[in-house]
Amino acid sequence: MSDMTPTSAERAAKLEGMGCKRKRVEDVRFTQGKGNYVDDIKLPGMLYGDFTRSPHAHARVKKIDTTKASALPGVVSVITAETLKTVNLAWMPTLAGDVQMVLADGKVLFQNQEVAFVIAEDRYTAADAAELVEVEYEALPCNVDPLKAMAKDAPVIREDIKDKKEGAHGPRKHYNHIFNWQAGNKAAADAAFAKADVTIKEMIVYPRVHPCPLETCQCVASFDKVKGELTLYGTFQAPHVIRTVGSLISKIPEHKIHVIAPDIGGGFGNKVGAYPGYICSIVASIVTGRPVKWTEDRIENLSTTAFARDFHMETEIACTRDGKILGLRCNTIADHGAFDACANATKWPAGLFSIISGSYDIPAAHVSVDGVYTNKAPGGVAYRCSFRVTEAAYAIERAMDIMAQKLGMDPADFRMKNLIRREQFPYTSAFGWVYDSGDYQTALQKAMQAVNYSKLRAEQAQRQEAFKRGETRELMGIGVIFFTEIVGAGPSRNCDILGIAMFDSAEIRIHPTGSGICRLGTKSQGQGHETTYAQIIATELGLPADNITVEEGNTDTAPYGLGTYGSRSTPVSGAATAMACRKIKAKAQMIAAYMLEVHDDDLEWDVDRFRVKGNPERFKTMTELAWAAYHEVPPGMEPGLEAVDYYDPPNFTFPFGAYVCVVDVDVDTGMIKVRRFYALDDCGTRINPMIIEGQIHGGLTEAFGIAMGQEIHYDDDGNVTTASLMDYFLPTAVETPHWETDWTTTPSPHHPIGAKGVGESPNVGGVPCFSNAVNDAFKFLGSTHIQMPHDNWRTWMAADKLGLHQ
Amino acid sequence: MVPGAFAYHRPSSIEEAVGLLSKLGEDARVIAGGHSLIPMMKLRLASPTNLIDLGNIANLKGIREDGAEIVIGATTTQHEMIRSDLLARKIPILRETSLLIADPQVRYVGTLGGNIANGDPGNDMPAVMICLGATYEAKGKNERRMAAREFYQGAYFTALEPGEIVTAIRIPVPSAGHGYAYEKLKRKVGDYATAAAAVVLTMSGGKVTTCSIGLTNVAETPLWAEEAAKIVTGSTLDAATVKKAVASAEAVTSPASDGRGPAQYRTKMAGVMLARALARARERAGA
C-alpha cells in the first residue's frame, strides 16, 4: 500500500453516497429546457381531445347534440356516454370501491363534469368544437354542504346506487352516505371522558383545497391496431397501477399495455388516480386509429380533479386538571363530492386518519368518520396528505391548543407533558399503530431553545399590554406544534390498492465496467429520485453515484411498484434498493473470496472494497468485482451482477417534527405577516440534506398557502368560485416567508437504512402551526378557535367579533 | 383556453386605426398590451371578430411635458412609466401605483391606456387619474377630451363612444413639494385591490391646503371622494378629522362581495387605506 492510497473517508466522499448534498442529476436537463413532459410529446398523426363540460352542479342531461361539433372542419370524432357504453366504459371503478361516470350518463353531478369529448386535428379546433356540442339540461336542486347531505329531504346525488344499503365499506345510512369507518375503543374513550376533570370539544374544519401542481393532468394515448397494443404516456404518479386498472377495465391484456410516465411537473397527489381524460383518450385512439393527446387547462384541473381535505372534525380531548390527557374522540363528516374517488388503500376509506392521537400518549381514543356525497368534484385524498394524516394532525394540534388554553397552560408545556417518552418506543397507540422510533422531548427542547421560546412569550406579553393601552394595532401570535405522521404505505397485511399489496421494488444491474442501472416502481415528480436512489447504491455498493443511472416510470422495464405518494418512496423503494444492493454485495463477496482465495468470512467491507481481515493490502474493489462477474465467476455460480427486490415493509415509518411560527396580525386590515418559521424535522437517516431541505421549503410553502388563503369554494348553487389562479391563492415569492430548517435523527429500526421519508411532513406540521399562531394572537382576548383559511377578511371579521374595531 | 378566430390588423397611424374601427363595427376591439383583453379572449368571455393592434403606432407613445401638464401616450407601458425620470420627479404617485399593478411581466406590456380605458373597476390607474384631475384625449370621428372624473359610468361602461380610441392622457402636474400616496390592500402581489386609495395633497404651516382622493375597486366605477377631501382640507389631519373623512369615504362606496371579502369589509378597508394614504402623503409633503 503506497502513501497515495486515499483514506476511507476520502474514498467515501468521492462516492457521493448517503448523507451528502449531491447536486441533482435531473437539473442538467431541466435548466436547459430539455425536460420531457407529456405535452412535449408529439407523435405522428396525433389528434387532440377536449371536453364539453357541464355549467350546472346538478342536472339531468336531456339531450346531447353533437352535429354541429362533428361538422366543424378538422373534427375527427365526438364521444359521449353512449359511445363509451358500447365498450362498457361509460363508468369506471374508482380506487375507493365506488364507480364514477367517465362522461355524463343521464345526469351531471358537479359543475364542469365531463359531458362530451371532441377529437380534432389541432387543439384550437378541438376547443372550438367543444363549444359547439349542444346540451339540453334540466337543472336539479343541488347540495354542496356535507353537513346537510344526510338530511331527510336532501337531493339524491347518486341515483345509480340510491337503493343500495351496502357500500364498498359496509352499510349506508342514507342515500347520500358512503361509509362509516371507526377505529379505537369507544367504550374506553367514553369512560375517560366521563371521569375527566376538563374536556374540550370543537368543530375543526379543514376546508376543501387542491394540490394545484404547476403542470396539469395530461396524457397521450396511442393504440396500435395492428399489434393490438396500447401505449399510454401520462402524468402518472403510479404508472403500474394505471396499467393494471387500464387492463381490467379495457380488457386489453396487461402485457399489451405500455404505460410511460415521463417527466412530471409536480404531483402532490393530484396525479395518482385515473381521470375521464385518460379513458376518453384511450377510447378515442382506438376509435380513430391515431394517437390522441389530452391536456387539461388550469380551471379544469382545479374544478374537477383530485381535491384534498373537506373534513369536518368534531374533536374532543379529556384531561385531568393538571393537564394529563385521558382520552380523545373525533366524529368526522368527510365530503367526497359526487363520487368517492379517493386514492386510499382499500381497507382504509378514511385513510390513516387514526394517526390522530399524534405525538401524545393518549390511553383511550376513538374516531368515527362518515363519508358523504355532495354536488362537488370527486376525490379527497391528495396534496401531500399521507392519506388523511394532514387532517388528523390539524385536528389534534388545534385541539391541543384549545385544551391548553382552557387549562391555562402554555401550549408548549402542555405538549411536553403529554409527549410519548423515548423509553416508550416502539410505542403502540390507542389505535394500534406501532410507532417505530422517536425522541420527542429532545426535539421539542431543541426547537424551544432555537427560537428562544420564553423570550418570545415575554415579548408577546409586553405587546399584549401595549395593545390594551392602544399603543399598537398589531397582535403577536406564537404557534407551536409537534406532529407525528405515518408514511411508507405499506405492509401487505394492512395495505393494498385494488387488491395489489403495497410493496415496492428496485431492480439493479451492474455492468462489467462498474457502472449500473437501477429501475424502481416509484415515480418522482420533482423529489429527485434520479439523484437520491443512486446515493443509497453508492453507499451500499461502493460505486460512485455518478455511475448509477436511475430510471422510473416505464412499466415495461421498471419492476412493479405502487408509485410515489404518501411519502412512500424512501421507506419502501429505498428499502428495496438497499436490499437489492445487499444481494449484489453478497454475490460480490463470494467472488472476492474466490479471487483472493480466502473464505467469505475472512473478508470485511471497507467503503468500496472487500479486504482480507488483518491483511488490508489484499482487497478487491466493487469495480473489479463487477468485471469479474462477467469475466470469471467461481465454479457453479452464474455470471452477471444484478438483483431485484420486492420489499414488503414490516411496518409504516413515523417521521415527526417540532415547528414554531411567529406572526404579527394587523387587526385593522386582517393582514398577517409571518415573522419567523422554524421547522425541526426528524425523518430518520438523511440521504441528501439539500433535497430534504428543499422538500421542507416546498411543503411549508404549500402549508402557508392552505392556512392563509386557499380554498376550493362553492356557492349555494354549486358554482366553483375559486377555479382559476385569479382566486385560488398560490403565494408568490413576495408573500412566502423565509424558512429555517433543523433536524434530529432517530433512525427507523425496521428500515434497512433507517430512513423514514419526509416529503409530506412539512404540510402535515405546517398548516396547524400557522393556524395555531394566528389563533394564539387572539387568545388573550378570549378567542378559542378561528377557522382557517386565515385570509385578510376572515381575520378581520374575527377581530371585529372581538370588538377590536370600536 | 384558446381564443376563437378573428382577423388581425396592425395599423401604423391613429387615423388608420380609427378608420378600421369605424369600418369593422362593434365586434372589432383595439388591443394595446392585450393583458386585459387576451385573457378574456382565451376564456371566451370576449370574442371580437377583429383585433386592431395599436402597438405599431408611434404617436401613441411617449411621455412629454406640455406647459403645466404632462402628456402620456396611450400605449405607454407601466414599465416605461416606472423608468421615466420625468414622472418620478413630477408625478411620483404614478410610479408608486404602477409598481402595484400586476407583476413584472405584465408591466412590461400593459399600457396606461389599457388600464384606464375599459372601465374595469379593478384597475388601479383610473382612481389615480381621477385624483390627479386628468383628461383623456380621444380620437374617433372627431378629436375630443374628457375629464377622467366624468369618464366612468359603470362597470366596463365609459364615456368612450364606439369608434373612438383614447390616444393620450393629460395630467396637470401637482405643485412641487406635494404629498402623495397610493395605498393598496390586496390578497397578494398582482391581485386587484381589495380596496385602494389615491391621495394627492399640499400642506402649508402644518395644515392641508389642497387635497384630492380617489378610491379603487369599491364601487362599479373608481370614485372621487370629493367630500372626504373637503373635510380634511384646512385641517392638520388630526385623528378626529381623518375619522370624519374616512366615514365620508366609506359612505360613497358600494363594493362587490367576492373572494377578497364581503362588501362590509371592503368598505371598511377603503377607509383604512384612505387613512394610511393620508398619513403617508402628509409625511412626504413639504412644509
Add this chain to the structure above:
Amino acid sequence: MVTSQVSMTVNGKKVEQLVEPRTLLIHFLREQLMLTGQHIGCDTSHCGACTVDLDGKSVKSCTIFAVQANGAEIRTIEGMANSDGTLHALQEGFREMHGLQCGFCTPGMIMRAYRLLQENPSPSEEEIRFGISGNLCRCTGYQNIVKAIQFAAAKLKGVPYQEAAE
C-alpha cells in the same frame, strides 16, 4: 382558417412560419418551432411558466399572439447557454443552489431572472422576490431560487458568491 406569415428571430435564428391570428406565441414556440422548454401552467396569465425574453422585455408568451411578435427578437431557455456551450450563470446557479425540483417553472423562472439581472445586476433579496413575483413555483418555496439568482448575479459580476448567514 386564415393564416398569415410571421417572422421573428428566436435564439439568434431567423424563423418564418404560417400562423392563425389567434395562435398564441407559446403554442408557436412549442409546437411549430419545437421549443418545448417554456410551459403552460394556467389560463389566466398568473403563473409565468411561459415567460420568454422578447425585445428586451420579460413577456408571458401565453398572453401574446404570434402575430404581435412579428419582427421581434426572442430569447428562450434553449438559447441561454453561452456561445461556447457552457451553461449560463443562472442555469449553473439553479443547480448549485437546488433552485428547482420538478423543473416545470424553471425555464420561465430563469428567463425572468435573466431580464431581472439585466435591469438590476445587484438585486437585494427583497428586489429578487419582487422581481420574480410573476413566476409561481409549487415545489421549492422560492428560498433556493433566490439563492440561485444571487449566485448567478455574483458570477456575472465576477465576484465570489457569499451565501447569506441563516
